[in-house]
Amino acid sequence: MGPLRPDTIILIWLLVLPFFGALCAALFPRLSLGVHSEREAEAMRRGPFLLGALASLMGLGLGISLFPSAVGGSAVTADYWWTKDLYHLRFQADALSAPVLVALCGLGLLVHLHLAGHPLTSQPHHRAALLLAAQGCLAGCCLSADLILICFLLQLGLLCLWRLVHLDAPGAANSMLSVTFVGSAAVLGGALLIWVRAGDSSTAPLAMLLTAVEPSALAWMGILVLVGLLPLIASFPANGWLPRVAEEGFSLALAPALLLPVTGMCLLLRLLPGTMTLALLPGLGVVALTLGAATLWWGAIRSLLTGSLRHLAAWLTVAQAGPFLIALGAAANANAPSGIVRGAALQALAAPVALAAVWLATNTIRCRFGTDSIPELAGLLKRAPLASLGLLIGGLSVAGIPPFPGFHVQRLLMSGLLASHSYLPAVALLGADAVITIAVLDTLRRMLPEARPPLSARWSSPWLSASVALAVLALMLASVAFAPLATWSEQALRGALSISGGGLFTPR
Amino acid sequence: MSAPSALTSAVAMIASVLGAALALYATIRAARPQAPGQGFGWMVIAGSGYVLLALAAALAAPQGDGLQAAAIQAGAVLLAAALGGLCLGQSKDGSSSGKALAAVVLFGAWLTLLGLPPMVGFHARVLVYRSLLQAGWHGTAAVALAVSAAGLVPAFSALSLGCPGALRGGRAAIAVILLLAALVGGMYPGFAVSTANYLLAALGVR
Numbered sequence: 001m002g003p004l005r006p007d008t009i010i011l012i013w014l015l016v017l018p019f020f021g022a023l024c025a026a027l028f029p030r031l032s033l034g035v036h037s038e039r040e041a042e043a044m045r046r047g048p049f050l051l052g053a054l055a056s057l058m059g060l061g062l063g064i065s066l067f068p069s070a071v072g073g074s075a076v077t078a079d080y081w082w083t084k085d086l087y088h089l090r091f092q093a094d095a096l097s098a099p100v101l102v103a104l105c106g107l108g109l110l111v112h113l114h115l116a117g118h119p120l121t122s123q124p125h126h127r128a129a130l131l132l133a134a135q136g137c138l139a140g141c142c143l144s145a146d147l148i149l150i151c152f153l154l155q156l157g158l159l160c161l162w163r164l165v166h167l168d169a170p171g172a173a174n175s176m177l178s179v180t181f182v183g184s185a186a187v188l189g190g191a192l193l194i195w196v197r198a199g200d201s202s203t204a205p206l207a208m209l210l211t212a213v214e215p216s217a218l219a220w221m222g223i224l225v226l227v228g229l230l231p232l233i234a235s236f237p238a239n240g241w242l243p244r245v246a247e248e249g250f251s252l253a254l255a256p257a258l259l260l261p262v263t264g265m266c267l268l269l270r271l272l273p274g275t276m277t278l279a280l281l282p283g284l285g286v287v288a289l290t291l292g293a294a295t296l297w298w299g300a301i302r303s304l305l306t307g308s309l310r311h312l313a314a315w316l317t318v319a320q321a322g323p324f325l326i327a328l329g330a331a332a333n334a335n336a337p338s339g340i341v342r343g344a345a346l347q348a349l350a351a352p353v354a355l356a357a358v359w360l361a362t363n364t365i366r367c368r369f370g371t372d373s374i375p376e377l378a379g380l381l382k383r384a385p386l387a388s389l390g391l392l393i394g395g396l397s398v399a400g401i402p403p404f405p406g407f408h409v410q411r412l413l414m415s416g417l418l419a420s421h422s423y424l425p426a427v428a429l430l431g432a433d434a435v436i437t438i439a440v441l442d443t444l445r446r447m448l449p450e451a452r453p454p455l456s457a458r459w460s461s462p463w464l465s466a467s468v469a470l471a472v473l474a475l476m477l478a479s480v481a482f483a484p485l486a487t488w489s490e491q492a493l494r495g496a497l498s499i500s501g502g503g504l505f506t507p508r
Numbered sequence: 509m510s511a512p513s514a515l516t517s518a519v520a521m522i523a524s525v526l527g528a529a530l531a532l533y534a535t536i537r538a539a540r541p542q543a544p545g546q547g548f549g550w551m552v553i554a555g556s557g558y559v560l561l562a563l564a565a566a567l568a569a570p571q572g573d574g575l576q577a578a579a580i581q582a583g584a585v586l587l588a589a590a591l592g593g594l595c596l597g598q599s600k601d602g603s604s605s606g607k608a609l610a611a612v613v614l615f616g617a618w619l620t621l622l623g624l625p626p627m628v629g630f631h632a633r634v635l636v637y638r639s640l641l642q643a644g645w646h647g648t649a650a651v652a653l654a655v656s657a658a659g660l661v662p663a664f665s666a667l668s669l670g671c672p673g674a675l676r677g678g679r680a681a682i683a684v685i686l687l688l689a690a691l692v693g694g695m696y697p698g699f700a701v702s703t704a705n706y707l708l709a710a711l712g713v714r
Contacts, residue, residue, distance in 0.1 A: 083697045084702075086573075178660055
């Protein structure tokens with residue numbers, strides 16, 4: 001037997017991950033039957049999450065191993081028979097999906113570590129299994145090179161996240177699934193329209209096949225895909241599920257808050273600039289620009305007015321969708337420079353890392369101090385410096401402050417917007433960034449003075465601190481070593497994102 | 509293949525309106541159940557509306573996938589109805605044995621009815637929507653998609669109540685086989701499509 005091909009490994013990993021999680025679910029209740037003390041039970045509870053973290057680490061390793069060949073332009077593809085004449089089980093690890101696989105596995109790893117140390121975690125085997133299954137489905141969705149397979153895995157991933165959040169907050173989980181499922185139905189509608197008009201459901205040749213389609217039909221396809229993916233990236237007006245999940249879901253809110261935006265942004269890039277020529281989609285640019293500006297400002301203002309850290313995290317997550325949509329809208333301008341789409345691609349990776357720091361810090365603070373209400377957290381900077389650092393640099397990165405990755409993204413966007421004479425979106429972006437900066441700094445200022453009596457902290461697991469430390473480290477690394485990411489974005493533009501560009505998106 | 513006659517087109521149009529109306533009406537009724545299990549029953553009827561829609565599309569566009577879609581959707585609805593019937597037809601009892609299986613089977617039945625992955629219902633719905641688009645009925649396809657999304661409302665309220673019965677013995681075995689069939693059809697849609705084509709050929713329809 002010869003060595004395993006990378007494409008076979010991808011498929012095996014995708015298939016094994018959910019089943020591995022399910023196996024944990026099946027095994028751990030039986031193992032816990034032999035546990036007789038609370039201390040033993042506490043130690044045993046971490047098992048499923050650490051196994052989940054190990055599986056995520058393996059996925060991370062796989063993504064990193066695929067990265068050089070994917071960025072080098074040789075995408076790894078796996079094509080299997082699913083239906084004879086209709087649609088296909090087709091995966092493609094290219095310059096867009098390989099880094100997204102790394103992001104999804106890395107973020108999943110952080111969530112697993114966080115849940116391993118969470119004191120209120122009940123039903124650990126179910127949580128670990130559902131989280132792993134969601135990771136596997138969403139990773140498969142980003143790696144898919146078939147429109148129907150994308151919709152299949154997206155809806156399956158949403159179902160897994162719904163069951164996961166349902167363990168803590170049934171009402172919020174139903175709200176999340178309702179909004180995201182309506183969105184996925186719209187994406188399915190757009191995908192079917194593309195399939196019927198182009199005659200093929202595979203994403204790669206669509207640009208060529210869609211050249212003969214009339215502009216009104218193209219516009220419908222683009223709008224359906226864009227509107228359908230708004231709930232995933234938590235964009236206005238489909239962002240209501242996120243603050244509700246943050247309010248009621250507590251420990252599990254960070255799973256959909258981190259995993260769904262990465263998936264949504266990857267799919268938007270794959271389906272819009274990746275398969276359709278943005279400049280040929282009438283109306284899409286205006287819609288995306290308007291929604292982007294509204295989302296950015298809505299998130300920025302709400303984060304300024306909020307009184308709790310979890311709402312701050314939720315509204316910062318909403319705000320991060322704004323620059324991405326503005327970039328997508330500006331790229332629909334035929335004169336748009338390539339930097340704009342590069343900025344959108346970088347935002348899809350940089351924003352979730354920054355938000356991971358904010359969400360993990362927020363949850364850790366809540367675990368340690370029993371509250372996340374900002375007025376009650378005076379003196380936090382001294383008592384929890386690591387969590388405060390996570391909040392600070394995560395928030396400042398979302399606001400586009402140097403030297404964090406968000407700054408490099410905003411620099412690309414701003415130069416692109418100015419070069420294409422889109423002054424209004426540029427002003428909106430700068431203004432909202434200022435508001436977000438004020439919101440983050442003001443939150444930390446309110447936590448600076450020492451409280452009387454001093455803030456009392458409970459014992460918390462080192463896993464919580466480890467997850468925050470890893471998120472901070474990832475953000476710092478991305479800040480310092482931004483050059484490889486910038487090189488990647490150029491390669492992604494030449495490969496996965498320039499299929500429909502026809503020279504339009506060739507890097508200058 | 510020749511284009512359908514004016515009469516066929518008219519019949520197809522009427523059937524599509526009836527199918528969409530049936531799916532919409534049944535989904536609305538399912539959202540307000542009067543008795544346990546009634547919501548599920550109405551959703552089975554809504555699923556039948558999609559069969560009618562696919563048949564209408566097959567009449568309007570004979571070269572499309574309408575017949576195939578109708579056959580797979582009918583199969584999915586029958587599977588879901590059988591699964592639901594096995595779970596909901598059981599009387600309440602105090603023991604917990606078999607309740608977990610009944611809850612899993614009922615969840616699978618709802619997923620099939622709603623057209624959600626990983627069950628065969630997903631592919632059935634995809635083919636129904638595709639056949640509607642092939643017939644040029646974009647509005648009807650949009651309504652069908654919207655009604656499908658609205659099906660979550662009765663599903664949430666029914667699933668929050670849990671499963672009233674328990675599955676044991678022969679019923680449990682039948683339920684597991686049917687659930688596996690729905691799952692295999694979802695994970696390997698080629699199997700569902702081939703079976704539908706075989707049945708249509710055996711009936712002499714295709």
